[in-house]
Amino acid sequence: MQEVYDFLKKSGTYYLATIDGDQPRVRPFGTIDICDGKMYIQTSKKKDVSKQITLNPKVELSACLENDWIRVEAVAVEGDVKAQEHMLESYPQLKPMYTVGDGITVTYQLTNVTATIYSFSGEPKVIKF
Numbered sequence: 001m002q003e004v005y006d007f008l009k010k011s012g013t014y015y016l017a018t019i020d021g022d023q024p025r026v027r028p029f030g031t032i033d034i035c036d037g038k039m040y041i042q043t044s045k046k047k048d049v050s051k052q053i054t055l056n057p058k059v060e061l062s063a064c065l066e067n068d069w070i071r072v073e074a075v076a077v078e079g080d081v082k083a084q085e086h087m088l089e090s091y092p093q094l095k096p097m098y099t100v101g102d103g104i105t106v107t108y109q110l111t112n113v114t115a116t117i118y119s120f121s122g123e124p125k126v127i128k129f
Helices: 002-011 048-055 081-090
Strands: 014-020 023-029 033-035 038-044 058-065 068-078 105-119 122-128
Touching: 002 058, 002 068, 002 105, 014 048, 023 048, 033 081, 038 048, 038 081, 058 105, 081 105
Parallel strands: none
Antiparallel strands: 014 023, 014 058, 033 038, 038 105, 058 068, 068 105, 105 122
């Protein structure tokens, strides 16, 4: 898990894909966190992305670093207040928009994860957690 976190954190921006009916939707994201040995992303319940995850929790993330890229397949499960607290401490720039338990911010734990790191210089590396 740490290697996947480090890759996504270092990339700065990763892309999150969801399904909206029969249409894929992809958007840039920047929040990634580990709390109590679990990996989380964060967004607003007011956004379409949250509504799409509620209807179909299967998501994919993708990011690039130089000659390597990652694809992360996961099921997103809504996190608890502790995950929200940890996320907001990790990303203090979110505090003007969100507070813990405000009913707006939501964290999603990434579960059933299969991450594949690809490289032009070697074989793909698969990480599951």
